[in-house]
Amino acid sequence: MLSEATLKNIDREVAKYPADQKQSAVMAALHFAQAEKGWLSRDLIGYVAQYLGMPEMAAYEVATFYNMYDLKPVGKYKITVCTNLPCALSGGVHAADYVKQKLGIDFNETTPDGKFTLKEGECMGACGDAPVMLVNNVHMRSFMTPEEIDKLIAECK
């Protein structure tokens, strides 16, 4: 169900924890599974649970608890904008509005071409850089002026 490379990544995570605590790697394992497949289907979560020898329901609890897991398909580029108060004071909400207008979608929507999904995020611990955006859970972009947003969207082709 998962590529060898992904399984290798997961195995590397498993090795960080005591031998009888494989479950500790579930967050990382779900991260890698999601990175490979784009989102976490029920079967994928079940597979990861079995791979780590933990109850499927326990893995499902984890997948539904943490915000960055996607339980439904998302676009090729998931852009998460922080709109929390400190960011909002420096344009976080307006930056999100700009992205919405630019892509023609609202939060939690995906462009018809399946390329972009927009999410509203909570504090990313980068309030000094506001507005900030996170691309595909891994790349953070700071000081998102309209020009920077245009550039970001142009890069995501």
Add this chain to the structure above:
Amino acid sequence: MLELEIDGKSLQVPEGSTVIEAAHAAGIYIPHFCYHKKLSIAANCRMCLVQVEKAPKPMPACATPVANGMKVFTHSELAVKAQKDVMEFLLINHPLDCPICDQGGECQLQDLAVGYGGTAARFQEEKRVVTNKNLGSLVATDMTRCINCTRCVRFTQEIAGLMELGQAFRGDRAEIMTFVERTIDSEISGNIIDLCPVGALTSKPFRFAARTWELSRRKSVSPHDALGSNLVVQVLHNQVKRVLPLENEAINECWLSDKERFSYEGLNSQGDNGRLVKPMVKQGGAWKEVDWNVALDYAAHALRDVAKNQGADALGALVSPHATLEEMALAGKLLRGLGSDNIDFRLRQSDFSLDGQRNGTPWLGMKIADISALDRVLVVGSFLRKDHPLIAQRLRQSAKKGAQISVLHATADDLYIKLFAQAIAAPAQLPALLAEVVKAVAHAKNATLGAEFEKVGSGETAQKIAASLVAGQSAGILLGNLAQQHPQAATLQRLAQQLANLLGAKFGFIGEAANSVGGHVAKACPQQGGRNAARLVAEPRKAYLVLGAEPELDCADGAAALAALKQAASVIVLSPFKSAAALEYADCLLPVSPFTETSGTFVNTEGRVQSFYAAAQPLGETRPAWKVLRVLGNLLEQAGFDYETSEQVRDDVLGGKPEFVAGLDNAVKAGALDLAASCSGIQRIADVPIHFADPLARRAPSLQATKDAAAPTARMNPALLAKLGIGDGQSVKVGAGGTALIAQLDAGVPEDCVRIAAAHAATVALGPLFGSLKVERA
């Protein structure tokens, strides 16, 4: 001991107690939802907040350890304010739909809301709605009512052993659910209904059947496995509507298996396979409903005629091990009065070589509660989780506390117990495997063994088990259903006894049926060399008395039992139920009471005498079997049948009503061991699925809709499937008669074995529980 004061009352509690435990011990009630004495502490509902002197904030009584000199106030202004505030939070998103809620009348939320709820709802926002879940045929959901106490989740994790339920999502979006639309398949799942403090989880079979306050309640005893769980049977309009556990820490604690909880549905079954409500006699091949006196006359005549014309040895009686002590005793008396000792209740047993060799009545060898005190356990030949769900539960808890539990069995089923070791072998190899353990233990103890052991080696697993047993303080060896049904049961018992002696351990049998011990006490088995259950089937008699059993499903060799009954001139069946088979082989059907419609006694596996009263009037013309047998005794002009009450029968058998029966003793006289594997080819492993084990469970529709009641398959390991060229899911023909089944891959089945469930109409034709079977592609 620690001293503390609760609401001005001084008390002493053991070190490590929590405030709520201390309060309960002192009879002071602290409101709570998430706390449950058998579950881990979650402290999430916050209903139990109390004031503790010097603490700035209210403390959750369930999670606050008692400290010496602590002063606790459960009703102070601070405490009551905190409790009321929590109650308001609990109610804001609750639908408050008590009038249409099955929990109404026995709802902790409802009860506490009366005392702690405010008058006017200050929450004027839209309420949360949570979608319901399909958890299977037993548990109904109304998830909007859920207060997220997570008792049910903790139950599946901690008591049932597999986390089938979880709390997904977070915040007020949190929902209790299974892994996306799965059903709950635990054999003890119904307990979450009791645990749920609100109406989120209710009984599906009971749904809307009655309001709880309309029900009358009677104590009773479970008629299924030999634990003898204590029950509360609830009745409306003379119909059993619900069965709940009656807490008894020494037996079932506060739990019930699903079979015990839901089998009552079978009491209300109807149709050709349902309740028998009128005596019936077959005349000229056609069945006729008749009056009791006609039917009793017929039965008495039939028995007397055969005894007179063919000799008393032509009579035989097959008695259900689920029959009451009184019924068993009177059946034995009746048959012996007619001059026959051909009676047995050990219907699935196949090795009777220890008859006459025993010092006493075989039993658990310890108290049930003692199981929890063992630090080393070896379970031999048991489908433990399905055969004895609550004993499995006890061992699960022991394992968590550090006891080392090992299993020696024919399949590697997951018991959801953290096992120390698991030794798996084909049934015929089990005696040799157990001998390996004995040998390894003897070696460790520097003891000498008999010559039979010379050729016995000791494999790795056997050595591991032995080392574990030797290192323990209190070891126990438990023989399960398969060990008791095994063709070399005597050898297994002798080996277990030897092992116990070497270790100074306890050993015993986990009784298969409600009266597995009672049957011996009531003498419902041969006393003077009569024919045992196997011979009664293998050496057909002219007339049979069948009490409560369905021999084609309940005997070790159902096919042979069916053949024997069919050839008999007369078969008198005393049963609460009809069945197609009985309608064919019997000539007289007498409707007798199931356990809810008669008084009686079960002696559980620890020898405990548990008498109960009827919870309902007998249905239709049904009569308690003890009365029917008494009248038959009278009609046959036998002496000693003048009982007025079932209690008199019991007192006659037991010499009063002792707490435990006398004469419990597992020891047998020395004898030879039979360590040879007596089977070649593909061996059958026959489990008796939990909901097929007795006539009542077989008739409970909700139980029959669970995964545990799935149609039997032919389960084989990958190697055997490959050898036979059969794929998982393909059709196969099994046995001489070519019974059609679906092959199922099961890596837990040992080499060259096929696991096919017994006690099911689809597999009767396969014959005995043990032995070899031909398997081929269909």
Add this chain to the structure above:
Amino acid sequence: MAILEAINPALTAGWHQPDAWHMDRDSGWRLKDYEARGGYQALKKVFTDKLSQDQVIAEVKASVLRGRGGAGFPTGLKWSFMPKGAPEKYIVCNTDEGEPGTFKDRDLMRLDPHAVIEGMIIAAFAVGAVRGYNYIHGEIYELYQRFEEALAEARAAGYLGNNILGSGFDFDLFAHQGYGAYICGEESALLESIEGKKGQPRFKPPFPAQVGLYGKPTTINNTETFASIPYILRQGGQAFLDLGKANNGGTKLFSVSGHVNKPGNYEVPMGTPFAKLLEMCGGMRGGRKLKAVIPGGSSAPVLPGHIMMDCTLDYDSIAKAGSMLGSGAVIVMDETVCMVKSLERLSWFYYEESCGQCTPCREGTGWLYKLIHRIEHGQGRPEDLDLLDDVAKKIMGRTICALGDAAALPVISFVKHFRSEFEYHIEHKQCLVPPDVQKAGSTFHTRLMAGATC
């Protein structure tokens, strides 16, 4: 972002000033750079001076270093709670920086990961831990990767692993990535999360020092707390204490966000006047008037600007003013801010992030948000303000973890200090601050946008 200015820096001295936009061009964080500015000297000192565990703890106690994660608990004291002799103990770093307004740990992880590693190794030695984990906020994945690189460097150099620097001390350290749950910053939720479960806080007692990760004794500290340790061991506890003021040892990173000209991190001694910090930040954006400050991350009670202007930046001064120094995240708001809208956003955050475990927080945070949302959207009722205050107080002190208080305190303080603004909203079904004024506060300017306001 990086450190913009500092006074007497203990943590950030010698840091490279990075390119704000391009993390991949960062330099100065690698092992060789860290060593060049005196890195791992403290660890070496511990071993060459053959300091005992108790001596290390005594030094940290002397520094009066108080936990930088928010609660301000004395670090040396916390370490001394660890049982002696237990074979399996853990040290855990809390880099789950998710408290709105806080972004100091990100810079520490970005520009000085080895300081965190060195601090953790010393802590591990002091409490006798065999293994450590650094729990890193999910959204800063690039820094998680960087930290793993730094770990590899440290391992290769013999600072981690068996027999560290020939001392006979064994310790290894790993990174664990979060995945978007503020609650995992709460220490016991964080431990659950490392164990591969939902991040639901545990009831205390028992405290982590008795029953922590995998049930074993565990010490948890904030990233900045650990990063402060090398200085303390190098220069002595007294030197660190002297940087700050009594009961408030050392310097501290302050994350300043909102309506200032130069948002960013500033390292200043404890006890520095707030006015000084504001000045370092280049003053108020557009020269507008200071309206309000949340001085310790979004969970700290808001203070009106004039009260804040009289405070110094230390635990005691801010506590006296009725708030908390918390994580040192200073959220500055000028007169363009609508307090109702601001509180709505914060209460949404706590509603969204409540773990759902305990009743008052699960139910109460939703109730608070719904009430404020109604007021903000012109459907408030006069009785709502008292109800808000009451609901918030019903959550406080009744929950398993401090998120309940964190959700309640902003509500209570916003309503207390800016009640008239809330009343205006309820009465006039609109905001006291006109929309164009609100828009002016945002730095995000575009020709296209009308700008969303109340």
